[in-house]
Amino acid sequence: MPLPPPLRLGLVGTGRIGTAHARTIAERVPGAVLAAVADVRAGAAGPLADTYGAVAFDDPQALIDSPDVDAVVITASSTAHSDLIVAVAGAGKPAFCEKPASMTLAEMDRALAAVDAAGTTLQVGFNRRFDAGFAAAHAAVVAGEVGQVQLMRSLTRDPGLANPAAVPPWTVFTQTLIHDFDTLLWLNPGASPVEVYATADALVAPDFADAGLLDTAVVVITFDNGARAVAEASFSAAYGYDVRAEVFGSAGMVTVGDGALTTARVSTSAGRRADTARGDVELMGDAYAGELRELVAAVREDRQPSVTGHDARRALAVALACVESVKAHAPVTVTQAQARAVAA
Amino acid sequence: MPLPPPLRLGLVGTGRIGTAHARTIAERVPGAVLAAVADVRAGAAGPLADTYGAVAFDDPQALIDSPDVDAVVITASSTAHSDLIVAVAGAGKPAFCEKPASMTLAEMDRALAAVDAAGTTLQVGFNRRFDAGFAAAHAAVVAGEVGQVQLMRSLTRDPGLANPAAVPPWTVFTQTLIHDFDTLLWLNPGASPVEVYATADALVAPDFADAGLLDTAVVVITFDNGARAVAEASFSAAYGYDVRAEVFGSAGMVTVGDGALTTARVSTSAGRRADTARGDVELMGDAYAGELRELVAAVREDRQPSVTGHDARRALAVALACVESVKAHAPVTVTQAQARAVAA
Amino acid sequence: MPLPPPLRLGLVGTGRIGTAHARTIAERVPGAVLAAVADVRAGAAGPLADTYGAVAFDDPQALIDSPDVDAVVITASSTAHSDLIVAVAGAGKPAFCEKPASMTLAEMDRALAAVDAAGTTLQVGFNRRFDAGFAAAHAAVVAGEVGQVQLMRSLTRDPGLANPAAVPPWTVFTQTLIHDFDTLLWLNPGASPVEVYATADALVAPDFADAGLLDTAVVVITFDNGARAVAEASFSAAYGYDVRAEVFGSAGMVTVGDGALTTARVSTSAGRRADTARGDVELMGDAYAGELRELVAAVREDRQPSVTGHDARRALAVALACVESVKAHAPVTVTQAQARAVAA
Amino acid sequence: MPLPPPLRLGLVGTGRIGTAHARTIAERVPGAVLAAVADVRAGAAGPLADTYGAVAFDDPQALIDSPDVDAVVITASSTAHSDLIVAVAGAGKPAFCEKPASMTLAEMDRALAAVDAAGTTLQVGFNRRFDAGFAAAHAAVVAGEVGQVQLMRSLTRDPGLANPAAVPPWTVFTQTLIHDFDTLLWLNPGASPVEVYATADALVAPDFADAGLLDTAVVVITFDNGARAVAEASFSAAYGYDVRAEVFGSAGMVTVGDGALTTARVSTSAGRRADTARGDVELMGDAYAGELRELVAAVREDRQPSVTGHDARRALAVALACVESVKAHAPVTVTQAQARAVAA
Known part of the structure; x- marks a missing residue:
């Protein structure tokens, strides 16, 4: 029986935690590959993408829409989280978003509504649980x-x-x-x-x-x-x-x-x-690996993340x-x- | 050089903590003896006094005034603490009082004033320090x-x-x-x-x-x-x-x-x-011993307790x-x- | 700059530790893939190979000689270790061998000589070090x-x-x-x-x-x-x-x-x-991952393992x-x- | 009911451990007093005896025979232990002896025989037990x-x-x-x-x-x-x-x-x-106190020490x-x- 193809993850945001998650995906998340990296700062995605053999984007929306991306890990600026969740949901893809998922309850509700409407999933980076x-x-x-x-x-x-x-x-x-x-x-x-x-x-x-x-x-x-x-x-x-x-x-x-x-x-x-x-x-390195494994598992098993x-x-x-x-x-x-x- | 005579302690109050302090005095406080025990409940002081060869009193004031008591350990009901501190100070003797030393700031100030006026000392049972x-x-x-x-x-x-x-x-x-x-x-x-x-x-x-x-x-x-x-x-x-x-x-x-x-x-x-x-x-057994040793040391060294x-x-x-x-x-x-x- | 291609590992021996190492390679060893699995017991390699999308061999020598295998992890029966080390060296490939690498000093010396003669490397599974x-x-x-x-x-x-x-x-x-x-x-x-x-x-x-x-x-x-x-x-x-x-x-x-x-x-x-x-x-899960990462690193850096x-x-x-x-x-x-x- | 009179202990040997035991007896062994101190070095017993209000002896036998000594704590030089145990037994008194109780099995047997013959007791200073x-x-x-x-x-x-x-x-x-x-x-x-x-x-x-x-x-x-x-x-x-x-x-x-x-x-x-x-x-301070309390308890209860x-x-x-x-x-x-x- 052939293995299922790996889940191709797109990462949006290349700051400290984005860089950490990229490495974790590459090293400790079986069944996933880092396929794409985006950063709104022109050229910023390149080095991290190169390190792991991923494709670089300046435009997060392009990454989200890419047919080579199965799910999106959002590690951008907190103020951008809600819009990115909405965008990922809009593309019908599962999202993992670093905390805080939103800065206001209104934004949060908009994001939740988008996820619910799209029938997709949203996991949030509360790593203690892992x-x-x-x-x-x-x-x-x-x-x-x-x-x-x-x-x-x-x-x-x-x-x-x-x-x-x-x-x-x-x-x-x-x-x-x-x-x-x-x-x-x-x-x-x-x-x-x-x-x-x-x-x-x-x-x-x-x-x-x-x-x-x-x-x-x-x-x-x-x-x-x-x-x-x-x-x-x-x-x-x-x-x-x-x-x-x-x-x-x-x-x-x-x-x-x-x-x-x-x-x-x-x-x-x-x-x-x-x-x-x-x-x-x-x-918390093991917990970072654990939450990203949960992302992969939830997608594979077509269920809500924990x-x-x-x-x-x-x-x-x-x-x-x-x-x-x-x-x-x-x-x-x-x-x-x-x-x-x-x-x- | 002969040893100084032991500090003769009077204990007022024979509840749980009074009983514990009596035992600690007898077993772990060098330079002190439990000389007297009082309890306002008639006859209550007897058994504890007997256990350690001390004299029993029903009237705390009698214990406080006894020429065979050098210092007084107050382990009575909290509401009685202030009055007892004032009485011990009135007798010109050092007092150790279980917490709380008073139930109101006014009472506390009255007790402090009595101690200051008498030039005696008051140690309070904050045992964590020991x-x-x-x-x-x-x-x-x-x-x-x-x-x-x-x-x-x-x-x-x-x-x-x-x-x-x-x-x-x-x-x-x-x-x-x-x-x-x-x-x-x-x-x-x-x-x-x-x-x-x-x-x-x-x-x-x-x-x-x-x-x-x-x-x-x-x-x-x-x-x-x-x-x-x-x-x-x-x-x-x-x-x-x-x-x-x-x-x-x-x-x-x-x-x-x-x-x-x-x-x-x-x-x-x-x-x-x-x-x-x-x-x-x-x-906290060691701390109980420590605070009562401090009582003896402060009296011996004619200083304020810590x-x-x-x-x-x-x-x-x-x-x-x-x-x-x-x-x-x-x-x-x-x-x-x-x-x-x-x-x- | 494209990533270097992954190091393709062949695993010989599908017992308890071989199964554990296979999983570790798949999940926690970046830069490596489990490419092949061999077991001298006919058909035994199949299930483990299938789990990770690797090729199965009954004949370890065939795995060792395979052009799709860059290095070999030996987790076979201990008595077979020396011969397998010699065979891997003979193929000019790096070997990782579970302990004990040999059962006698003579066998050990033969294995060491083969590795030295071939100019290859041999890492042994002393996991505490990791x-x-x-x-x-x-x-x-x-x-x-x-x-x-x-x-x-x-x-x-x-x-x-x-x-x-x-x-x-x-x-x-x-x-x-x-x-x-x-x-x-x-x-x-x-x-x-x-x-x-x-x-x-x-x-x-x-x-x-x-x-x-x-x-x-x-x-x-x-x-x-x-x-x-x-x-x-x-x-x-x-x-x-x-x-x-x-x-x-x-x-x-x-x-x-x-x-x-x-x-x-x-x-x-x-x-x-x-x-x-x-x-x-x-x-010792982290140590297992650590020793297999060292295998990959030593091969990549063309040096002796630690x-x-x-x-x-x-x-x-x-x-x-x-x-x-x-x-x-x-x-x-x-x-x-x-x-x-x-x-x- | 009056308290029983305290057990009057004689201490033989004023080295480091003898000094420690003297302090422990004075401070932490209820029911006992340090009544006498002996040391074969002329004048050596005096300072320690003075510290605790005990009588000083140069001759251990005189301490052992003293009617004011109920039991003897042996903290002398190890080579003197056996003879002292025999002497204490000869006086019909309980002994506590620091380890080793003897330097040879023959000496040890002689000491055990003396204790058995006298019907007295011997406790040895294996403090871990306490x-x-x-x-x-x-x-x-x-x-x-x-x-x-x-x-x-x-x-x-x-x-x-x-x-x-x-x-x-x-x-x-x-x-x-x-x-x-x-x-x-x-x-x-x-x-x-x-x-x-x-x-x-x-x-x-x-x-x-x-x-x-x-x-x-x-x-x-x-x-x-x-x-x-x-x-x-x-x-x-x-x-x-x-x-x-x-x-x-x-x-x-x-x-x-x-x-x-x-x-x-x-x-x-x-x-x-x-x-x-x-x-x-x-x-081991608590253990030192514990073993000396056991000495007192065994004597009081007329039983073998533990x-x-x-x-x-x-x-x-x-x-x-x-x-x-x-x-x-x-x-x-x-x-x-x-x-x-x-x-x-």
């Missing part, structure tokens, strides 16, 4: 090992803030903590967020406070099952990239995330040392409520409409 | 290893809620989280809390929600150096007693608290297991602000007056 | 962090013994501990083993003791720099697959290997649990000395000839 | 959690070798590893050692090799239930004091010993650090077999007579 530790934590929660969820925690700390001036306002909520919001929603299955209290500050780069930079944030989410969740983020962890979560309930607790790079421990006169993971690819645009909408609703909370300096309600889990 | 791990964390912060403090966490989870009906309102803040508030204030040296947001619920024993029981709480504290701290508590951890903290700053992070009972790890077909600490004495009533006042101010926050369903300011660190 | 933790331990040793090596440990415990009757005598040394011997030689750079004491028994499957099965073994190796190393093996670890090492020296220690499957920890009334790795692919047949010879010499030691019930010398590190 | 982790490991083995014992490990690494010239030959076996031998015998209940292979070298202080110093050793013990145990020792661990054990069996494994000083972990740009225990008192001279004899037999093995450069049999577990 980390083995987070997946084990989720399995423990689903299996009832922690009982009724009561207290939760999720945090993301990035290793550094390269260019504070380039960080749009509210990024800490819409780009960083959106991962944690999805994690918390996922780890509290069946529950919906009803209220959010958020506080944020410019502690890493205080010189940019006046420009609106918020680089440190803490969020408390109250769920309709009474659970309280805390999400935390910082743009600068001296020791590297740090992603952890905890779920505590009536029957126990599950924690996930350790940060040690390997199992090696060096003990010297200075004590015992574990090297820490320094970047997201180092820490994390969809509806999940993205729920997390976005929390992120936007955080913005409101900071502005209001008060807890704010996540409306039913915002929080609803739309049936796939 | 746990080796917490002490190492504090030392790391003071040494600058984490840099400028930006994000903090402290949690206390008790192993169970024996009698929900007996728990006074706001206990989760004034009795449980007050430990965490002291921990957070201590681990952020030089900073003062400026705002508190608290949320709490009855998730462990929902049947008692109508009676005002709050058994699960999350608090966000904003400090004047910008740091955000999260304190969490639950009255029922299935796996035992859980006390942890984390300080994250510009140069790194320190975490403390593990929960494993010993270094033994058993690996079987069910995976690898670490037994967890089931009770506070099991987890944790005083002024620390208790600061933590109480945060706890009371939490009560206000829950009532107001909003963040509330910790006033300057409340938060001030009064010079010892 | 595990991130072991690599970090090696880096620490090479960097001098542990100082002069004095005490070492390496262990391998398999999760189970499926068919004791099928296990050839001395397998525990020549098939299992040979991994540990390579690890210990590698982690004590510049030193050579001078003496071996080995003891072994049938503790897992005592019914097979009379048939010569040895399923549990302990070996002490004395090196010419004075270091003593202990290697241990068992054929049945109830908790899964366990691979660890430790190097202790004048300046400190490095340990590697943990066995926890993920970073998730579940705490319940039964204590805290970490799931353990149950199989070699689960625990672990060669000469390393295999050194480890084999120790394994054979263990057999002698058990027979003699005494420590035995590893002769200079056996232990020599032949310049690549 | 460490919470080791005790949990033992409990796991006894409970059958690891099944049939097959492979074991125990190690002791001291933080440094202060004065190599003062170390008697074979100290690594008779003074250091004797702890590990007791640990291994204890953790393999019901089994007896049948053969020992030992190898040792001067790697820490090679300049003293010619003077007979052996500072690094590895021992393999074969038990009559087939289990193989490895004991390892070094006189100089750069990172501190290191005591660990492992028992592997048909149903699983238990490990014990971690070396981290506290639960604090500091993560900085250099990675994550745990401080390590630097000395035996730091690491670790007796018979245990000391078994461990000594292994140590002496190690000496033979090194001399013979071969495995040697531990004779039935040596290994027999004499009924208490």
Whole structure:
């Protein structure tokens, strides 16, 4: 029996995460090939395309429409995500989109509607779900090992803030903590967020406070099952990239995330040392491979991916409520409409 | 050179923690003896006194005034703490008082004034400070290893809620989280809390929600150096007693608290297991010994103890602000007056 | 610039490890494709070949000679390894051979001579070297962090013994501990083993003791720099697959290997649990990918692989000395000839 | 009911461990007082006696015979242990003796006979048994959690070798590893050692090799239930004091010993650090308190202590077999007579 032909992926956007995904596709996603790369910056797609023997496009629409592209991985600027999702759906092809899938609920709804209308699929890049530790934590929660969820925690700390001036306002909520919001929603299955209290500050780069930079944030989410969740983020962890979560309930607790790079421990006169993971690819590389394998599997099996645009909408609703909370300096309600889990 | 005679301690209150402290004094506090035990419940002091060869009193004042008592350990009902502190100071003797030292700031100020007027000392039972791990964390912060403090966490989870009906309102803040508030204030040296947001619920024993029981709480504290701290508590951890903290700053992070009972790890077909600490004495026994040794040392050296009533006042101010926050369903300011660190 | 064409790998032997390597090649080795599969058992190569779109051969020599095969991965029966290495060298192609590369030093020397004569390369499947933790331990040793090596440990415990009757005598040394011997030689750079004491028994499957099965073994190796190393093996670890090492020296220690499957920890009334790795692919999957990537890299860069047949010879010499030691019930010398590190 | 009067302990020997035990008795052993201190070096007992308000003796026999001494703790030079045990037994008093209780089996038998004849008791200072982790490991083995014992490990690494010239030959076996031998015998209940292979070298202080110093050793013990145990020792661990054990069996494994000083972990740009225990008192302080409490409890309850001279004899037999093995450069049999577990 001959193998099915590989799924030909087109990648739109050649920034840091686009470059990482291109490499992951080439090296760790069986059944897929990187067939095409597009970037709206003229000529930008070329080098990455060449590295992997893909075709380069300046026009994302041309990539999307190419008969040599079976599915599209969107790693462009966040503000372009919604339009690209609509375009990919319009071409009748499956899309994988980095988070945030949209910057507003209206855009998000437009994207979801386009996907639904086209009968295609949209997977969103909530990579924690594909980390083995987070997946084990989720399995423990689903299996009832922690009982009724009561207290939760999720945090993301990035290793550094390269260019504070380039960080749009509210990024800490819409780009960083959106991962944690999805994690918390996922780890509290069946529950919906009803209220959010958020506080944020410019502690890493205080010189940019006046420009609106918020680089440190803490969020408390109250769920309709009474659970309280805390999400935390910082743009600068001296020791590297740090992603952890905890779920505590009536029957126990599950924690996930350790940060040690390997199992090696060096003990010297200075004590015992574990090297820490320094970047997201180092820490989450297996999860990046996992989510792109899920893309291929879902397409092959003609089914919805395990994390969809509806999940993205729920997390976005929390992120936007955080913005409101900071502005209001008060807890704010996540409306039913915002929080609803739309049936796939 | 003959040894100095032992410090003769009087213990007021023979509940769970009083009993634990009596045993600790007898077994692990060199230079001290348990000389007297009092309990306002007639006859209640007898058995504990007998166990350790101490004299029993029904009247705490008689114990306080006894010429055979050099210093007094107050482990009575919380509502009696302030009056007892005032009485001990009135007798010109050093006092150790379990937390909370008072239930209101007015009472606290009265107690502090009495101690100051008498020129005596007051140590408060914030035991985390005497746990080796917490002490190492504090030392790391003071040494600058984490840099400028930006994000903090402290949690206390008790192993169970024996009698929900007996728990006074706001206990989760004034009795449980007050430990965490002291921990957070201590681990952020030089900073003062400026705002508190608290949320709490009855998730462990929902049947008692109508009676005002709050058994699960999350608090966000904003400090004047910008740091955000999260304190969490639950009255029922299935796996035992859980006390942890984390300080994250510009140069790194320190975490403390593990929960494993010993270094033994058993690996079987069910995976690898670490037994967890089931009770506070099991987890914090060394810290209980440490704080009572500090009591003896401070008296011997005629100095202030390392944790005083002024620390208790600061933590109480945060706890009371939490009560206000829950009532107001909003963040509330910790006033300057409340938060001030009064010079010892 | 077009990508170089992929390296076309031929796989000889479709047992458990051959099947694992086939999957790894297909999924995680960029720049390589599984082009051909051979198995001397008639028809056995077909299903695995079909799974990955490769050509099936019954005759390994035909695969080796195929113009569509650039390099050969040998995962056949151990007794066939030497002849296959010679055949691959004879075809002027690079070979990767699972351990043990040979069963006797004479065979090993014949294989090495064939490779040298042909000017080709031979990589041997000592996978610990490609595990991130072991690599970090090696880096620490090479960097001098542990100082002069004095005490070492390496262990391998398999999760189970499926068919004791099928296990050839001395397998525990020549098939299992040979991994540990390579690890210990590698982690004590510049030193050579001078003496071996080995003891072994049938503790897992005592019914097979009379048939010569040895399923549990302990070996002490004395090196010419004075270091003593202990290697241990068992054929049945109830908790899964366990691979660890430790190097202790004048300046400190490095340990590697943990066995926890993920970073998730579940705490319940039964204590805290970490799931353990149950199989070699689960625990060493990344290392399997790493060694096959090294095969591709070495061929591409026209250089020797980082672990060669000469390393295999050194480890084999120790394994054979263990057999002698058990027979003699005494420590035995590893002769200079056996232990020599032949310049690549 | 009045408390029983405290057990009055006499301490013979004021070296490092004697000083540590004196402090432990004073601070952490309820129901006991340090009543007397003796040291054969004229005047040496005085300072330690003064520190704790005890009476000083130059003549150990005078202390032993003193009516103010109820039991004797022997921390003198190892060569004096046997005679002191005989003398304490002769006075009809219970003895606690640091390891090794004797230097030869003949002396040991003489001491055991004296204790038996006098109907008194002898406890030996195998402190691992009183460490919470080791005790949990033992409990796991006894409970059958690891099944049939097959492979074991125990190690002791001291933080440094202060004065190599003062170390008697074979100290690594008779003074250091004797702890590990007791640990291994204890953790393999019901089994007896049948053969020992030992190898040792001067790697820490090679300049003293010619003077007979052996500072690094590895021992393999074969038990009559087939289990193989490895004991390892070094006189100089750069990172501190290191005591660990492992028992592997048909149903699983238990490990014990971690070396981290506290639960604090500091993560900085250099990675994550745990401080390590630097000395035996730091690491084993609770165990020291535990064994002395057992002394008091056994006397109070008029029973044998949980670790007796018979245990000391078994461990000594292994140590002496190690000496033979090194001399013979071969495995040697531990004779039935040596290994027999004499009924208490």
